Amino acid sequence: MLIAGNWKMHKGPGETAAFCAGLLEALGDVSDVEVVVAPTFVSVHAAVEELEDSGIRVYAQNVHWAEEGAYTGEVSRSMLIASGVAGAIVGHSERRQYFGETDESTAQRAAAALEAGLGVIACVGETLEEREGDETEAVLRRQVGAIAEAIPEPDAALSIAYEPVWAIGTGKTATPEMAREAHTLIKGFYPVERVLYGGSVKPENADELLSQDDVDGALVGGASLEVDSFTAICETAARLTRS
Ligand code: PGA
Numbered sequence: 001m002l003i004a005g006n007w008k009m010h011k012g013p014g015e016t017a018a019f020c021a022g023l024l025e026a027l028g029d030v031s032d033v034e035v036v037v038a039p040t041f042v043s044v045h046a047a048v049e050e051l052e053d054s055g056i057r058v059y060a061q062n063v064h065w066a067e068e069g070a071y072t073g074e075v076s077r078s079m080l081i082a083s084g085v086a087g088a089i090v091g092h093s094e095r096r097q098y099f100g101e102t103d104e105s106t107a108q109r110a111a112a113a114l115e116a117g118l119g120v121i122a123c124v125g126e127t128l129e130e131r132e133g134d135e136t137e138a139v140l141r142r143q144v145g146a147i148a149e150a151i152p153e154p155d156a157a158l159s160i161a162y163e164p165v166w167a168i169g170t171g172k173t174a175t176p177e178m179a180r181e182a183h184t185l186i187k188g189f190y191p192v193e194r195v196l197y198g199g200s201v202k203p204e205n206a207d208e209l210l211s212q213d214d215v216d217g218a219l220v221g222g223a224s225l226e227v228d229s230f231t232a233i234c235e236t237a238a239r240l241t242r243s
Helices: 013-027 041-051 077-082 093-099 103-115 128-132 136-150 176-189 203-210 227-242
Strands: 002-006 034-038 057-060 087-090 119-124 158-162 194-198 217-220
Touching (some): 013 034, 034 087, 041 057, 057 119, 103 119, 103 136, 128 136, 136 158, 176 203
Parallel strands (some): 002 217
């Protein structure tokens, strides 16, 4: 089970260091669950320093496929590795929606990161309009299909995050059945080991979501910003792993 906190554009270096120190204290031994935090690029260093030797890994929120070059605003794989980062989120719906990321750029970023030895959480998910138009399966096939084309044989370093866009930051959560159906569908056409659920995961709903078949963890936004709520979700995952 993997629980990843996506901090989006929150927490500068000082807040990051304080949060990580608090998380270590609250969480204690995390051997039953893999825990990841994904701060903004400028806070990555603070997180890496604070979490050194702890087992909690630091991911970036994006990564570019080129080694270096004229790509203003981007960060390369080797830059992340040199900063002690263990992986990256790619293709988050906010990247797709506001910054023009596509199925292809997402797949390209994911393949390049894996090739460099980074872990990857590649995000997919339908909008409300697509769900209501009965297009969820087609959208997931298209989005995951682009990833499958670039990465035909996924290994454990790749996780897909199923994040229905209508459930992100809205307080609306997919029902456990919706999450399970989507995860089973994805695994049916792509042999990825781990599919995380994302979209308004919080301590109150973590148990029922994470106990579904084919739900192998969570990508948590809002509830990852507070030590208490993030810790509670990690502890739920650890308990379910043990049981
Ligand atoms: P949320 O965000 O938990 O705040 O809905 C999830 C995400 O965007 O990864």
